Amino acid sequence: MGMKVALSLIMFALGAVMGSFLACQAWRLHYKDTGKGSLGKRSVCLSCKKQLKWFDNIPIISWLMLRGRCRYCKKKIGLMEILSEFLMGLAFFGLTWMLYPAGTAVLGYVILGLVFLLVFVLGFLAIYDGKWGELPSFALIIALMLAVAICGLKIWLVGFSWPLIGDLLGGAAILGGTYLVLYLVSHSEWVGDGDWILGVIIGLVLGRAWLALIVLCLSNCLGLVVMYPAARKKKQKKIYFGPFLVVAFVITLMFAEFFNGLIF
């Protein structure tokens, strides 16, 4: 028990550092892709470009100490930064807490490691999509490769069977298919072209087709609750589903046992 608590807390800290790193990388990529030039090697304030001291760079804690403002120009540090640090920390904490120990097989731990790596890449996609409404394709490709690797190892671990293949592909078909239909029907007005690939990735990793329905329901509920007030103000038709899909995926993964217990 003590071990589990300690490990989960360490993973929270690691997740927060990863979230901070990813938000930073997202800004760097965005600056590069939009031709705004480089941000330099060290972290800077995006408003006054002053280089940050190391103690202003500690995830979550620095934000709280500075009350979300730059030490020098007092401009607000975006909500995205603190959200990505906190949510990534929470995701790493929750997944460690709920999935540890991953059984006795070494392969189980390898799969768990890949799942964390996948959550890391999905975190980047969620941040980028939430901020700029785009899913960078290189990150989508990495995530897809990780998902395929996780599926392959799962089949290796439990042995090949058609019901298992059906569950893996079924999840991908339900999530990917829904967003592909939305994309085609709306001529990319409601959802972007990367969302259905994200759906396929998440569906593959869930391991049970019906969990895909839970992710679908959860992400749409989250999306409506969070985006509806904003969408009404800005009259924006397109909703960036990426962040909600990723959050719903992590929650569903954490409580997969519980959800499975509901019907089996």
Ligand SMILES: [Zn+2]
């Ligand atoms: Zn500043």
